[in-house]
Amino acid sequence: MTTVLQSxxxxxxxxxxxxLTDCTLSVPAGHVVGLVGPNGAGKTTLLNLAxxxxxxxxxxxxxxxxxxxxxxxxxARVGFVAQDTPTYAGLSVADHLRLGxxxxxxxxxALARERIGRLDLDPAQRAGKLSGGQRAQLALTLAIAKRxxxxxxxxxxxxxxxxxxxxxxxxLMEFTAGxxxxxxxxxxxxxxxxxxxxxxIVLVDSRVRVAGEVEDLLATHHLLTGPRRDPATWxxxxxxxxxxxxxxxxxxxxxxxxxxxxxxxxxxxxxLEDLVLAYMSHTPDPASNGAPxxxxxx
Amino acid sequence: MIWLTWRxxxxxxxxxxxxxxxxxxxxxxxxxxxxxxxxxxxxxxCQAHSDCGTLTxxxxxxxxxxxxxxxxxxxxxxxxYAVPAIIGVFWGAPLVTRxxxxxxxxxxxxxxxxxxxxxxxxxxxxxxxxxxTAGLLSLMIGWWASPVDHALALPQGRNGTSGINRFAPLxxxxxxxxxxxxxxxxxxxxxxxxxxxxxxxxxxxxxxxxFIGVLITISLWIRPHLITPLHAISALNAANIEGVTSGTxxxxxxxxxxxxxxxxxxxxxxxQSITASGHVFTGPATNACTTxxxxxxxxxxxxxxxxxxxxxxxxxxxxxxxxxxxxIFLALALALAGFCVWWIRRRRLS
Numbered sequence: 183m184t185t186v187l188q189s190x191x192x193x194x195x196x197x198x199x200x201x202l203t204d205c206t207l208s209v210p211a212g213h214v215v216g217l218v219g220p221n222g223a224g225k226t227t228l229l230n231l232a233x234x235x236x237x238x239x240x241x242x243x244x245x246x247x248x249x250x251x252x253x254x255x256x257x258a259r260v261g262f263v264a265q266d267t268p269t270y271a272g273l274s275v276a277d278h279l280r281l282g283x284x285x286x287x288x289x290x291x292a293l294a295r296e297r298i299g300r301l302d303l304d305p306a307q308r309a310g311k312l313s314g315g316q317r318a319q320l321a322l323t324l325a326i327a328k329r330x331x332x333x334x335x336x337x338x339x340x341x342x343x344x345x346x347x348x349x350x351x352x353x354l355m356e357f358t359a360g361x362x363x364x365x366x367x368x369x370x371x372x373x374x375x376x377x378x379x380x381x382x383i384v385l386v387d388s389r390v391r392v393a394g395e396v397e398d399l400l401a402t403h404h405l406l407t408g409p410r411r412d413p414a415t416w417x418x419x420x421x422x423x424x425x426x427x428x429x430x431x432x433x434x435x436x437x438x439x440x441x442x443x444x445x446x447x448x449x450x451x452x453x454l455e456d457l458v459l460a461y462m463s464h465t466p467d468p469a470s471n472g473a474p475x476x477x478x479x480x
Numbered sequence: 481m482i483w484l485t486w487r488x489x490x491x492x493x494x495x496x497x498x499x500x501x502x503x504x505x506x507x508x509x510x511x512x513x514x515x516x517x518x519x520x521x522x523x524x525x526c527q528a529h530s531d532c533g534t535l536t537x538x539x540x541x542x543x544x545x546x547x548x549x550x551x552x553x554x555x556x557x558x559x560x561y562a563v564p565a566i567i568g569v570f571w572g573a574p575l576v577t578r579x580x581x582x583x584x585x586x587x588x589x590x591x592x593x594x595x596x597x598x599x600x601x602x603x604x605x606x607x608x609x610x611x612x613t614a615g616l617l618s619l620m621i622g623w624w625a626s627p628v629d630h631a632l633a634l635p636q637g638r639n640g641t642s643g644i645n646r647f648a649p650l651x652x653x654x655x656x657x658x659x660x661x662x663x664x665x666x667x668x669x670x671x672x673x674x675x676x677x678x679x680x681x682x683x684x685x686x687x688x689x690x691f692i693g694v695l696i697t698i699s700l701w702i703r704p705h706l707i708t709p710l711h712a713i714s715a716l717n718a719a720n721i722e723g724v725t726s727g728t729x730x731x732x733x734x735x736x737x738x739x740x741x742x743x744x745x746x747x748x749x750x751x752q753s754i755t756a757s758g759h760v761f762t763g764p765a766t767n768a769c770t771t772x773x774x775x776x777x778x779x780x781x782x783x784x785x786x787x788x789x790x791x792x793x794x795x796x797x798x799x800x801x802x803x804x805x806x807x808i809f810l811a812l813a814l815a816l817a818g819f820c821v822w823w824i825r826r827r828r829l830s
Binding site for chain 1: 484488582584593
């Protein structure tokens with residue numbers, strides 16, 4: 183198994199609106215993948231396609247080599263924590279664990295019990311009476327205890343307070359530290375993904391803008407400051423992500439694999455959050471060396 | 481999946497069981513005495529000396545004199561109409577919509593059970609529970625009301641009481657095995673409408689309206705033709721005229737009906753008088769009937785040599801009709817269930 187998610191020309195249309203267009207992705211195994219993008223960019227659509235809750239309008243998607251939700255075995259391989267972490271309000275915490283045990287052949291009852299005990303959740307408590315953080319933890323427990331090979335989380339922490347958010351991420355990291363599990367987690371908060379993720383997909387306006395390992399992304403993106411010059415003089419292998427100009431000075435975010443030799447440029451490393459923001463705030467330009475006039479939003 | 485279905489259905493099952501128990505107790509407590517009244521009425525043996533009308537009349541008067549019996553008899557009919565509708569509205573319609581509204585289908589459909597199986601198990605188990613509930617109710621209410629139903633199924637004669645027999649449209653749907661078919665159908669209808677509308681309250685309202693519409697359509701326009709009706713033609717004379725309606729003036733339209741004498745509880749579809757040439761008699765009224773006495777009018781009608789044409793389904797066809805009707809509704813229920821499964825597989829809901 184070399185890829186956990188492979189999509190070709192994947193698209194999804196709701197009536198007149200395309201929620202995802204021409205999404206071609208190949209996510210290698212062994213990563214905690216952060217899926218980031220502004221609200222409405224298509225993150226939930228992509229994840230719902232990956233879990234088989236949605237069927238694609240165009241293109242194909244394979245998860246762990248199989249068609250999403252096509253068989254009980256495929257369902258058993260993928261754990262999913264949906265947006266807003268839905269649980270049955272009328273069912274108790276213990277009922278949810280029973281649900282998991284009855285509906286998943288690979289259910290790890292000991293793991294589920296141990297997690298619920300450690301989280302200090304009362305098994306007799308109805309899920310409807312839990313706090314948002316507790317409910318998210320319950321949903322995560324259900325998804326983890328079925329022992330999936332891929333865990334998909336759709337903005338699990340978006341509505342949580344900072345403490346609950348940290349505890350949730352803590353739980354997730356404990357789980358991924360065990361290895362052998364792939365995670366895809368969406369969020370519109372880069373900082374959260376930066377803590378747990380080592381692979382990033384940036385989705386903007388229903389299109390994939392950039393995807394790759396965080397280390398590679400940071401190593402190949404450079405923030406350059408230098409005297410204002412004609413863009414035609416920039417090296418051909420530069421991909422300019424963003425550019426801003428003053429009268430005499432130019433600031434560029436450039437993606438390139440070759441080193442920056444020209445001493446006229448002051449080279450700075452860019453943080454992941456700034457990198458993502460640069461991708462989010464600039465619409466793609468057909469000309470690879472084009473210089474969009476937008477400022478980097480801070 | 482069976483466990484989850486039961487766990488989510490548990491509260492509704494308990495309500496249904498409690499309601500069944502209350503109804504069973506009420507029927508058991510009063511049913512024995514009603515059966516006793518029937519036994520001592522002599523109706524059971526009346527056909528030997530064919531004076532059933534008088535015996536039935538006195539028995540029915542006893543029954544009608546008791547507010548409890550009247551309420552239970554009418555209530556039983558009402559319950560057997562209401563229960564399939566309630567099942568459709570409260571078990572069927574919310575089955576999928578509440579999962580959509582709460583977003584919990586995303587939880588359920590990501591366990592290691594395909595959504596097809598999820599739906600098939602739910603439809604199957606709750607559908608069976610719906611049929612069992614309606615079947616038990618029909619059995620209990622049918623047992624309780626059997627003395628009255630038996631009495632009304634007998635040839636009534638001139639002194640007979642007017643009542644609705646079990647083959648007549650109103651009672652047909654509240655007796656025998658038809659409630660079972662209605663319950664299965666109403667449940668599947670509710671689920672289907674829920675799947676299409678996706679919101680609980682509108683789905684409940686549409687389910688109720690659609691169920692009533694289908695029931696009326698079937699009983700008024702389809703059921704009478706399930707088997708070709710029979711015709712009975714007999715002479716119409718002054719002695720067996722039952723009703724005369726006419727305008728006030730000489731020459732105005734007039735219709736004549738005669739008493740129907742058919743064995744057992746037949747379902748009379750129409751009762752007309754026809755002329756010697758075979759046309760339906762529509763008048764004209766003569767002075768004998770507009771200004772004369774009843775005897776004069778009857779004598780006049782007798783001289784017209786009219787015949788009575790009764791179109792009917794004979795009593796022996798009762799169970800054939802019960803099975804046909806139940807089969808139709810079960811087939812509709814299966815078709816709707818199949819549609820729901822197909823729809824959920826194809827549309828994936830979100």
